[in-house]
Amino acid sequence: MADKAPPPPEWQVRDNAARHRFEIALGDATAFAEYNLLSRQIMFTHTEVPPEHEGKGIGGALIRAALASARERGLKGIPICPFFAAYMQKHAEVQDLLDAAWRKRFGLD
Template sequence: MKPELQNLPLTDNSGSHRFELTVNHATAFMEYGEREGALALFHTEVPGQLEGQGVGTALVEKVLAEVEQRQRQLIPLCPFVTSYLKRHPEWQRLVAPAYLRWFQPKEQE
């Protein structure tokens, strides 16, 4: 995560079912919900003026840290989160067991 984003607070806007990260008066967010006893991450959105600045990555990292702090499992339904987890397998420890197969190497036929 870029140093300038590390100290920005992650907000849990539970009424809207989304985590939010505000940077320079613009808010990136990740929609979530409860599913199968875990926290399902549905969609990540970064405003155009924040794209390419590492805000999406910072949001994912902050949400993963929050999930871990809450001692929850997650269901990564958001393609951006799934992509991040494939590049950072150390975070796959939070993935609900039924969804870990998404991160297994494909068997060759």
């Protein structure tokens, strides 16, 4: 019987409100998803994972934490960042968080 691969690590995501970004500390580097808060929306502008840490699920963990925060705050998301936009297009369970203009852009309304 083959050994199963270990589960992916649980990344610790923190909201660094002073820098307007969600972050994951990676030892000598930091992965982050930047945002701007608007009155009823949160605009996701840029996501960056250091090249040596790509492909480990870090970007997805940042997005899931950011969208969970948006849901808790009652905010609609504006995915300016292409990584956020692609994630939200692929995951129906978060599409209710899309701002109306983006729902229309994605052909959801």
